Amino acid sequence: MSIRYGLIGLGMMGRHHARVIRETEGIDLVAVADAMGDPHGVSGDTPMFDSVEGLISAGIDAAIVAVPTKFHEEVGLKLASAGIHTLVEKPVAHNIDAAHRLVNAFEENGLVAAVGHVERFNPALLSLRERIANGDLGKVYQIQTRRQGPFPARIADVGVAKDLGSHDVDLTAWLAQSSYDRVSADTAHQSGREHEDMILISGKLSNGIIVNHVVNWLTPFKERLTIVTGERGAMVADTLTADLTFYENGTIGTSWDAVSAFRGVSEGTVTRFALEKREPLKSEHEAFRDAILGVRHDAVTLREGLETLRVIEASIESGKSGETIRLSDVSAS
Structure with a gap:
């Protein structure tokens, strides 16, 4: 059974995430979202929303957050509250306090949360x-x-x-x-x-x-x-x-x-x-998928992202x- 993925942020990085999700075994892209539309034609036949709330309503298990850094905290906290495993593009947040709130929210809800340090x-x-x-x-x-x-x-x-x-x-x-x-x-x-x-x-x-x-x-x-x-x-x-x-x-x-x-x-x-x-992006997605499945643990955690910040x-x-x-x-x- 595939993990149901949502992607929010359809800009330059988001389009690459969409491609790689569709190429990776064991995961399905079931919804995408971006308040600014779909400039690169990423959505295709995939249901599209204009907010994180819409993405959550699609019944996703995991989310990729590729919105501008200043929105990482807002989007991430809503996903954590909804019980959704999340990979946030780097940097983890716009400042230390926001990063702490994100780390705490995902840890308190027992969720897998990673940051996209793809290198x-x-x-x-x-x-x-x-x-x-x-x-x-x-x-x-x-x-x-x-x-x-x-x-x-x-x-x-x-x-x-x-x-x-x-x-x-x-x-x-x-x-x-x-x-x-x-x-x-x-x-x-x-x-x-x-x-x-x-x-x-x-x-x-x-x-x-x-x-x-x-x-x-x-x-x-x-x-x-x-x-x-x-x-x-x-x-x-x-x-x-x-x-x-x-x-x-x-x-x-x-x-x-x-x-x-x-x-x-x-x-x-x-x-x-x-x-x-x-x-590298394909390997990063496989690591995040496998962290959700509990079979490997080399995805970069939000806490590691906090230390980098x-x-x-x-x-x-x-x-x-x-x-x-x-x-x-x-x-x-």
Whole structure:
């Protein structure tokens, strides 16, 4: 018996969710909703409503929320109250208080609730995480990310930190299997908009790994890179192409005293791994479906989304104040 799905929000992301739901076994798209209509012709023969109440009336078991971030709380709370399992697009909410209310509502009702940090399902990052955990890099020193490109006109209610930077914060903590200890950031408003369009974040994780994130909507090309450097070399994941490349530390022993006294690195073998390149959004939907069925538990929870939002909020505040912020000083309750 298939799980009855509803989708609210039929914009750029919503149309992809609709396609993937229809392609995924064990789930059926039985209703869609959007107060602004259906600009991409997503609904087809599927019943369409103009509100979350209409979606709920269709008798759905689970919902995908792809509305603008400022509406996540309102829509999510209604779905939780109706007893509907929900996947909310990232970021989880527009601010920390709203995120707390969402987390509490779904947990109190015993529902599966996930957030769409789809990068966790990118084949390059899945392989990278496994290799880090296996010790392929030895001790990890640093994780760097670069996520930049042109401004997307569809995003108006949050800045680049919450829209794009939340991906990097989430995937970094997930790759390292460690929370953030502190962050320091600089932001810029170069486009005359209310929210920042550039943020540079530096920080340290609780396990001692140094991190930095370059995120902006001001670059005329699209880049999505994650670079992890350790004692055995560096691995570079390109999540646009789902490629993972290992740059090995080629340092070898030498009898030349002047050189052997210097402990450093050199260029070694470069390996590009052959990976099965499944669509990350499809894998994300399968994880959400299987969480509802109780057969696996790798969907990104709302509580994890809340933790990511805490780091992003701290980074935005650091950009305003010029101060380094410890996450222990940011309320988690």
